[in-house]
Amino acid sequence: MSEEVDVETIGALLEDPTVRTILTQTSQEPMTANTLSDHCDASKPTVYRRLEDLRECGLLIERTKPDPNRGHHRTVYATNLERITVELGDDGLSLHLDRREDIADRFTKLIEGM
Incomplete structure:
Protein backbone atom coordinates (compact mmCIF):
# COMPACT_ATOMS: atom_id res chain seq x y z
CA MET A 1 0.00 0.00 0.00
CA SER A 2 1.31 3.40 -0.91
CA GLU A 3 1.17 6.00 1.86
CA GLU A 4 1.67 8.77 -0.70
CA VAL A 5 -1.33 8.68 -3.01
CA ASP A 6 -1.76 11.76 -5.15
CA VAL A 7 -4.91 13.66 -6.05
CA GLU A 8 -4.68 12.62 -9.72
CA THR A 9 -4.56 8.90 -8.89
CA ILE A 10 -7.53 9.07 -6.53
CA GLY A 11 -9.44 11.33 -8.91
CA ALA A 12 -8.92 8.91 -11.80
CA LEU A 13 -10.07 5.99 -9.67
CA LEU A 14 -13.19 7.77 -8.42
CA GLU A 15 -14.10 8.76 -11.96
CA ASP A 16 -14.74 5.09 -12.71
CA PRO A 17 -18.31 3.95 -11.90
CA THR A 18 -17.07 0.41 -11.17
CA VAL A 19 -14.72 1.78 -8.50
CA ARG A 20 -17.49 3.84 -6.94
CA THR A 21 -19.78 0.80 -6.81
CA ILE A 22 -17.03 -1.37 -5.29
CA LEU A 23 -16.35 1.21 -2.58
CA THR A 24 -20.05 1.65 -1.83
CA GLN A 25 -20.84 -2.06 -1.73
CA THR A 26 -17.79 -3.07 0.31
CA SER A 27 -18.43 -0.34 2.86
CA GLN A 28 -21.60 -2.20 3.84
CA GLU A 29 -20.12 -5.70 4.05
CA PRO A 30 -17.11 -7.64 2.72
CA MET A 31 -17.78 -9.16 -0.70
CA THR A 32 -16.17 -11.56 -3.12
CA ALA A 33 -15.07 -10.47 -6.58
CA ASN A 34 -17.87 -12.57 -8.10
CA THR A 35 -20.51 -10.80 -6.04
CA LEU A 36 -18.99 -7.42 -6.86
CA SER A 37 -19.00 -8.29 -10.55
CA ASP A 38 -22.77 -8.81 -10.32
CA HIS A 39 -23.29 -5.52 -8.45
CA CYS A 40 -21.06 -3.56 -10.81
CA ASP A 41 -22.45 -5.06 -13.99
CA ALA A 42 -18.84 -5.47 -15.08
CA SER A 43 -16.69 -8.38 -16.17
CA LYS A 44 -14.66 -10.26 -13.58
CA PRO A 45 -11.33 -9.17 -15.13
CA THR A 46 -12.43 -5.52 -14.89
CA VAL A 47 -13.50 -5.95 -11.27
CA TYR A 48 -10.22 -7.70 -10.39
CA ARG A 49 -8.22 -4.85 -11.98
CA ARG A 50 -10.17 -2.24 -10.03
CA LEU A 51 -9.83 -4.24 -6.80
CA GLU A 52 -6.06 -4.31 -7.29
CA ASP A 53 -5.97 -0.55 -8.04
CA LEU A 54 -7.95 0.17 -4.88
CA ARG A 55 -5.80 -2.16 -2.81
CA GLU A 56 -2.59 -0.57 -4.08
CA CYS A 57 -3.90 2.86 -3.04
CA GLY A 58 -4.83 1.58 0.40
CA LEU A 59 -8.57 2.06 -0.10
CA LEU A 60 -9.47 -1.61 0.13
CA ILE A 61 -8.36 -4.58 2.19
CA GLU A 62 -8.35 -8.22 1.19
CA ARG A 63 -9.19 -10.99 3.64
CA THR A 64 -9.27 -14.77 3.33
CA LYS A 65 -12.25 -16.37 5.01
CA PRO A 66 -13.07 -20.05 5.45
CA ASP A 67 -15.98 -21.27 3.36
CA PRO A 68 -17.58 -24.09 5.42
CA ASN A 69 -20.09 -24.91 2.66
CA GLU A 101 -8.85 0.37 11.41
CA ASP A 102 -10.29 -2.93 12.56
CA ILE A 103 -9.82 -4.35 16.04
CA ALA A 104 -7.25 -6.95 14.95
CA ASP A 105 -5.07 -4.25 13.36
CA ARG A 106 -5.31 -2.07 16.46
CA PHE A 107 -4.37 -5.01 18.69
CA THR A 108 -1.37 -5.82 16.48
CA LYS A 109 -0.15 -2.23 16.66
CA LEU A 110 -0.60 -2.25 20.43
CA ILE A 111 1.46 -5.44 20.82
CA GLU A 112 4.14 -4.22 18.41
CA GLY A 113 4.39 -0.95 20.34
CA MET A 114 5.25 -2.71 23.62
Missing part, protein backbone atom coordinates in the same frame (compact mmCIF):
# COMPACT_ATOMS: atom_id res chain seq x y z
CA ARG A 70 -17.39 -25.82 0.15
CA GLY A 71 -14.63 -26.83 2.54
CA HIS A 72 -12.24 -24.26 1.09
CA HIS A 73 -11.61 -20.58 1.60
CA ARG A 74 -12.63 -17.47 -0.27
CA THR A 75 -11.22 -14.00 -0.65
CA VAL A 76 -13.43 -11.09 0.34
CA TYR A 77 -12.81 -7.38 -0.05
CA ALA A 78 -13.84 -4.52 2.23
CA THR A 79 -13.15 -0.84 2.08
CA ASN A 80 -11.14 0.62 4.88
CA LEU A 81 -11.83 4.12 3.63
CA GLU A 82 -13.62 6.46 6.00
CA ARG A 83 -13.15 9.79 4.27
CA ILE A 84 -11.23 11.49 1.45
CA THR A 85 -10.41 15.16 1.96
CA VAL A 86 -8.97 17.39 -0.74
CA GLU A 87 -7.79 20.81 0.41
CA LEU A 88 -6.72 23.79 -1.64
CA GLY A 89 -3.64 25.53 -0.27
CA ASP A 90 -0.87 27.82 -1.44
CA ASP A 91 1.00 24.81 -2.84
CA GLY A 92 -2.03 23.43 -4.73
CA LEU A 93 -4.31 20.56 -3.83
CA SER A 94 -3.48 18.21 -1.00
CA LEU A 95 -5.10 14.89 -0.30
CA HIS A 96 -5.80 13.24 3.05
CA LEU A 97 -7.23 9.73 3.42
CA ASP A 98 -8.91 8.68 6.66
CA ARG A 99 -8.93 4.91 6.90
CA ARG A 100 -10.87 2.61 9.20
